[in-house]
Amino acid sequence: MTKPSGEKKKLARCIAVFGTGSDVGKSVVTTGLCRHFAEQGLKVVPYKAQNMSNNSGVTAEGLEMGRAQIIQAEAAGVVPSVLMNPVLLKPTGEMGSQVVLMGKVDGDESAAAYHKKKERYFKVAADALDRLREENDLVIMEGAGSCAEVNLMAGDIVNFRMADYADADVILVADIHRGGVFGQVVGTMACLPEHYADRVKGVVINRFRGDISLFKDGCEWIETKAGKPVLGVLPWYKDFHIGSEDSVVIEQPKGKSSLTGTKPAGAVIRLPFISNFTDFEPLMQRDEIELCYLDRPCDLSEFAFVIIPGSKNTRKDLAWLKETGWDLNIKSYAENGGHVAGICGGYQILGEKIEDPQGVEGTAGTEEGLGLLPVATVMKAPKTTTLSRFTYEGIEGSGYEIHMGTTQRYGGEPLVSVQDRNSIPTEDTDGCRIPSGKVIGTYMHGIFDTPAIVDSWFKEIGLDLIPSKTAGGLDARMEAYGRLAEHTRTHLTMEKIETMAKGEA
Structure with missing residues (x-):
């Protein structure tokens, strides 16, 4: 937005959190960073250009958006807005989705039909990001799936194309729990064209179990082979809970065999x-x-x-x-x-x-x-x-x-x-x-x-049963966000990430 004097308002910096695949922890890392920077006094907001999820929520205006961005907005201490998730795809079958655009149903589209309208959706998403950048100090952008799907890269509106548009520094998240973390990181970097690879400023290893000091050699190997610094290793946590991004976490139900039989x-x-x-x-x-x-x-x-x-x-x-x-x-x-x-x-x-x-x-x-x-x-x-x-x-x-x-x-x-x-x-x-x-x-x-x-x-x-003595609703979630921020600060190299927020990385 242009001021009367003709001076152009300085746009907020952007940090993008991309993943080596789905469910590697992008949403949780984004949430932790939103909370951390909010606690540092910055006006920070989350953003995901396009989310594919049937796990949605409602804003105060009665508009629909992805629940992950609602969670991230809560963590940042700001009111959720559809600007934070301008395009939401809600799968209705194997080949099609309901398209929710800026919080309202825009229609049902097949995958092929949606692809043909990508430029329209990119413009809507870019305009939403511009508005967020005009009104805030920092935007934490979340990617979708793997950021290195070479067959989809040209039409992608949520990963590197949007990072280019925002001139965002990128943090790459990999999940060690699922195995193959070295291949995840090095393979992702090998799939990226040079101008995209240059945007990646560091790697976060997520969901580590055990003694982190034993992974020091692994970090050094990744840094040598991928040519990017490891910004930290996030241990698995169980003492607090952050809402899940999508139903990928229940795609393989354990069923009755998982029950101990000791509780109702x-x-x-x-x-x-x-x-x-x-x-x-x-x-x-x-x-x-x-x-x-x-x-x-x-x-x-x-x-x-x-x-x-x-x-x-x-x-x-x-x-x-x-x-x-x-x-x-x-x-x-x-x-x-x-x-x-x-x-x-x-x-x-x-x-x-x-x-x-x-x-x-x-x-x-x-x-x-x-x-x-x-x-x-x-x-x-x-x-x-x-x-x-x-x-x-x-x-x-x-x-x-x-x-x-x-x-x-x-x-x-x-x-x-x-x-x-x-x-x-x-x-x-x-x-x-x-x-x-x-x-x-x-x-x-x-x-x-x-x-x-x-x-x-x-x-x-x-x-x-004994009535619960724990807080519920927003109070419980806010407590968990604070603990996630501390978990993030403890295990990541925040000085490096804070230089990204200042545009000095």
């Missing part, structure tokens, strides 16, 4: 198009129970509860439940007194039917649900995206709603009372609970973020 256990059905799986991370953090994801039909009788999660394609996931026989297992479990909960798409699946007269999720038609809740859903646009405050059994909670369609309740009782949506007061209700209380459903993502709500639900389903 709950199950989440791992739908093919599962979305917002982070709804269940608070349950996974509870020491009193075990939680596992199940993708293959099995006897559910030993579980204290079963959850059907959100879905990016509810009708396809409902069809999958029927094709695999999961529907019969879930119904049998409920008929024999089991406790079943559905969140968002899972709520719709538990109902009597899902009507899709406009073909929102494919071919127009109607599907019979599992019939465990007296509700019916009609799929239709526009998408509901709200930040919501509610009460459950008189306990205040906050969450968000992201769904297509509306659901009408024909019996039972509402699950929650809604106080406001996007800061607009309401006296609405949401969800459904059958008279026995054994089957519930709601559109409220984040309902398990409030420990007192979880304690109340556990008590209702017969789990006599």
Whole structure:
């Protein structure tokens, strides 16, 4: 933006955090740096030009963006904005995605059709970055997947092309836990053209277990072969939790075999198009129970509860439940007194039917649900995206709603009372609970973020556990961000990274 005098505002510096592959730790490193620089007094913001994820959230304006950037914004102490994630792709099948542009649905595109529109999306993403750079001191940019996919590099809008546009210094993150870390780093550097390789200022080795001093020779080898300094080795941590970026962390469910049998256990059905799986991370953090994801039909009788999660394609996931026989297992479990909960798409699946007269999720038609809740859903646009405050059994909670369609309740009782949506007061209700209380459903993502709500639900389903004494929601997340920042400072060469923030690297 040009000042009246004609003086051009100085744009913020950018540091880009790229990876040797998916799920190597880019998001966590970005989050740690956002928090660190915020604690140093800088106005820092995260940015990811294009995110592919069904794990999304809602801004205060009711706009949709990737949850990873919401987490990073919280860590930076700033209000999440769609400028931080201007392009969001939500896969709806093997070959296509719903495109969310600047927080609003732009349409469904096949991979080929999306590729043809890349220049349009790059311009939107670049404009968003410009606005962030005008208003802040530092932007921490996150890449996507591997930054060295040579067949995609020419059309890539999120890795080195965007780093070039921003004149960003690049930190390359590699994951030692998955093995082959030397090949990850050296192979990535070998795939990069020289002008991209020159942008890489250092390497971070993530998820190290054991005595870090024993990896000194490994660091020296990487520095010699890759020609880049190792900025530090981040040990594996277990004493705090940061929200996961994407469902890659649950792509290989361990299932019942992972249970110890010493604690009450709950199950989440791992739908093919599962979305917002982070709804269940608070349950996974509870020491009193075990939680596992199940993708293959099995006897559910030993579980204290079963959850059907959100879905990016509810009708396809409902069809999958029927094709695999999961529907019969879930119904049998409920008929024999089991406790079943559905969140968002899972709520719709538990109902009597899902009507899709406009073909929102494919071919127009109607599907019979599992019939465990007296509700019916009609799929239709526009998408509901709200930040919501509610009460459950008189306990205040906050969450968000992201769904297509509306659901009408024909019996039972509402699950929650809604106080406001996007800061607009309401006296609405949401969800459904059958008279026995054994089957519930709601559109409220984040309902398990409030420990007192979880304690109340556990008590209702017969789990006599010690109430949680830990903080929940934002307070708990802010504590974890602070510990992540300290973890980052302890193990990375921050002096070098701080020179990047000043443009002196």
